[in-house]
Amino acid sequence: MSNSIALRIAIFGGVALVLFGILFFRLWFLQVLNGDQYLAEANNNRTREFRVSAPRGNILDREGDTLVTNRVSLALQVNPQKLPEDGARKRAELKQLAELTHTTLPRLRRAMRKELKLAPGLPVTLRRDVGNYLVYYLEENKGRFPGVDVERVFVRRYPKETFAAHILGSVGEVDEEDLEEPRYRGLEAGESVRVDPRSMADGLSAPFAGEQPIRICRERDVETVLVSEDEITEGMRFLYGRAKLACEPAAAVGVAALLAGKIDVEPHDTVAVVVSGGNVAPEMASAILASNEGRNPS
16 A cells, blocks of 8 residues: 555544544533533423413303304404514504505504503404405415414304393494594594584684595594693694794694604604694783793703
8 A cells, every 4th residue: 555545544534533523522512511401492392382362151041042152263463562673664564464454554553552552562453354365375474574473363253143232242342432532523423423622722623523524534544633732732832932833722733642642653754744724812822832931942
């Protein structure tokens, strides 16, 4: 055997020995040094905890006939904590969800805020009884919709429809607080309702809303926001001090809602506010601005 062949065999043997040594050291590192850590992680991966809502009980009459029962529904849910942190990506995802659920972005955000007030930290149900086509689409595009899942939930079923609904439960959702607010009555009821408003914003204090404005607001999904007299005052002060606009209280309600944080605005959103009207009594304007003396308008 020549010296060159022996040298090659020695080199190959040395390389193989080094590789086996590295492999042995790595196995020893995983099994001996970090064995307890990986064992704990493996045990944690065996089980996964998640919340399952139990179905409510059936309601029967004295003859044993079912008055109220449950049915299974596929619910589209979103977990706000798992949405993208970037404002633009979050807005784009919510806009896509609004299109998939045949609604608008303002209505979707309003529904999310309403449910989060009732159950903070829990997933928000955007729509029940979703079709299989939407389930398949979301499953195929999970990467595009982080925080969105379709879960099986139990909802109430009324075999006798509205029979005894005032005792057994309502077949539709009603928000009593909104119905009690005079400014909501015209829009929420779907018809003109006479009210008796008392506000410094006399430009918005008509005794009723016209049928055409109500119809347009409902078709365009206009979101109504209630502002207090103090918030209107702050909005008027802001416009006088920062924008140098001599406006009436009714013209400041849009800015008042923004300053009070009652409009859901993302950091990079472009917001336009219509400020129209300057019919304010000099005494009222002076009183509002005089109460702001010595304060920083910013």
